[in-house]
Amino acid sequence: MKSVEIPVSGDRDANRESIVEELTATFTDAVARLYRRLRAERGGDPMGDSHRSVLKLLVSEGPRTLRELSDHEHVKPPSMNQTVNWLEESGLLARTSDPSDGRKVIIAATARGVALIDETRRRRNQWLNLQLEALTNEERQTLAAASTIIVRITDS
Amino acid sequence: MKSVEIPVSGDRDANRESIVEELTATFTDAVARLYRRLRAERGGDPMGDSHRSVLKLLVSEGPRTLRELSDHEHVKPPSMNQTVNWLEESGLLARTSDPSDGRKVIIAATARGVALIDETRRRRNQWLNLQLEALTNEERQTLAAASTIIVRITDS
DNA sequence: TATTGTTATACTCTATAACTATA
DNA sequence: TATAGTTATAGAGTATAACAATA
Numbered sequence: 001m002k003s004v005e006i007p008v009s010g011d012r013d014a015n016r017e018s019i020v021e022e023l024t025a026t027f028t029d030a031v032a033r034l035y036r037r038l039r040a041e042r043g044g045d046p047m048g049d050s051h052r053s054v055l056k057l058l059v060s061e062g063p064r065t066l067r068e069l070s071d072h073e074h075v076k077p078p079s080m081n082q083t084v085n086w087l088e089e090s091g092l093l094a095r096t097s098d099p100s101d102g103r104k105v106i107i108a109a110t111a112r113g114v115a116l117i118d119e120t121r122r123r124r125n126q127w128l129n130l131q132l133e134a135l136t137n138e139e140r141q142t143l144a145a146a147s148t149i150i151v152r153i154t155d156s
Numbered sequence: 157m158k159s160v161e162i163p164v165s166g167d168r169d170a171n172r173e174s175i176v177e178e179l180t181a182t183f184t185d186a187v188a189r190l191y192r193r194l195r196a197e198r199g200g201d202p203m204g205d206s207h208r209s210v211l212k213l214l215v216s217e218g219p220r221t222l223r224e225l226s227d228h229e230h231v232k233p234p235s236m237n238q239t240v241n242w243l244e245e246s247g248l249l250a251r252t253s254d255p256s257d258g259r260k261v262i263i264a265a266t267a268r269g270v271a272l273i274d275e276t277r278r279r280r281n282q283w284l285n286l287q288l289e290a291l292t293n294e295e296r297q298t299l300a301a302a303s304t305i306i307v308r309i310t311d312s
Numbered sequence: 313t314a315t316t317g318t319t320a321t322a323c324t325c326t327a328t329a330a331c332t333a334t335a
Numbered sequence: 336t337a338t339a340g341t342t343a344t345a346g347a348g349t350a351t352a353a354c355a356a357t358a
Contacts, residue, residue: 020288023300024281027288028194029212030303030310032205035191037310039326040230048347049188056185066317074189074196079349081318088230088309103357105315109207120308125180131309132183133174139305140176143183150186153287154193195349204324222340235326237341244322259334259339 041127047090048148050075050083052117055092059117063108067096074154092116197283203246206231206239208273211248211265215273219264221254230310248272 005071039049049053064072070080084107087093092113098104111115132140166176195205203211210225220228226236243249248269254260264274288296 020285023288023296023303024284026303027282027299028281029209030306031187031190031194032209033310034187034306037230038187038325050348053185053188068314074193075348076350077317078351080320082348085318100357101316104270105317109301125184126311127208128180128184128309129176131312132179135305140179142298142301143305145298147179147186149291149299150190153284154186154189192349206325214345223338231325232327233340234328238325241341257335257339261340 038128041125051087054080054083055087055113056117058093058107058109059114065104066107069107087113089148102156194284196280197281207243210236210239211243211269212273214249214263214265214268219262221260222263225263243269 050073053073055071057072058064065079066080066084070077070085073080075083084093084095088095091110093107093109096106096108098106132143135143161300185274198205206229209229213225213228214220222233222236222240225240229236231239242247244251247266249265250265251263252262254262288299291299
């Protein structure tokens with residue numbers, strides 16, 4: 001009878017685990033669905049999320065190598081190379097050789113790339129803007145706090 | 157001098173707007189990066205996110221038509237059709253004609269599809285499980301609350 | 313040998329356009 | 336005509352394999 005009356009520590013661990021796993025499932029679904037929705041709302045913008053994310057990083061944090069970019073975006077180097085190729089052909093970034101290491105290539109935003117990020121920062125994501133405006137301040141604070149946690153988790 | 161001393165209501169609106177736009181940018185970035193990270197952690201699993209999301213819906217909420225599935229996932233019918241084809245060829249769902257409307261096709265998970273969802277529910281997303289276990293209860297509550305808000309926004 | 317970048321190629325998931333069948 | 340599903344095809348973004356150049 002003991003085992004019924006007194007929850008042992010193993011039970012509590014199992015319970016905590018199932019709570020975490022439930023959150024994992026719920027949270028994964030929520031993020032995946034929002035990501036798809038954002039893509040669906042993106043509309044006629046020629047620059048995709050990946051391109052924008054890279055350009056934004058270069059603008060806000062300065063030049064990087066290809067390897068640094070692919071690591072930061074959690075993508076393989078050949079994938080990042082294609083993204084960088086597109087941005088280079090669009091005149092939004094430029095490649096230069098690293099004088100101190102002939103293997104490396106320094107990738108930096110051009111003036112046009114900086115201008116584009118500044119320009120579009122406010123125009124973008126109108127759909128999400130509308131959704132967020134309709135929330136309460138408390139709900140927005142929840143999302144802001146969640147964003148902080150997400151970034152910390154993702155970069156770990 | 158007045159305009160400097162007394163903030164007019166227009167200023168307050170502009171301020172609220174910029175706060176929302178800042179959250180939009182931050183939140184979009186966080187979600188996109190977590191989505192990529194989750195994909196990178198997925199590893200050798202042959203079933204992609206879209207396939208799994210559809211199968212999970214069929215298992216947890218019962219049969220649906222193609223149109224219902226494509227609406228739910230915010231995807232166009234031909235895209236969903238390809239996803240459904242893959243799942244059908246893999247024996248995880250089955251199509252049957254709707255007796256009351258010859259145009260419609262009822263899509264339902266097979267026993268094997270149900271078993272697969274049950275099986276993999278616990279094995280999946282190990283990386284995110286670990287990250288969430290390392291958080292405080294308060295942080296997990298924040299993410300759970302954010303998930304609720306995200307789902308509500310996304311389905312609107 | 314190890315590392316950095318690159319090219320070639322293929323896979324997944326999405327879209328649009330055009331078609332068939334049914335209501 | 337309108338709706339549900341489907342096929343054909345294309346595009347974006349990812350991956351792996353193989354290669355060149357440099358450390």
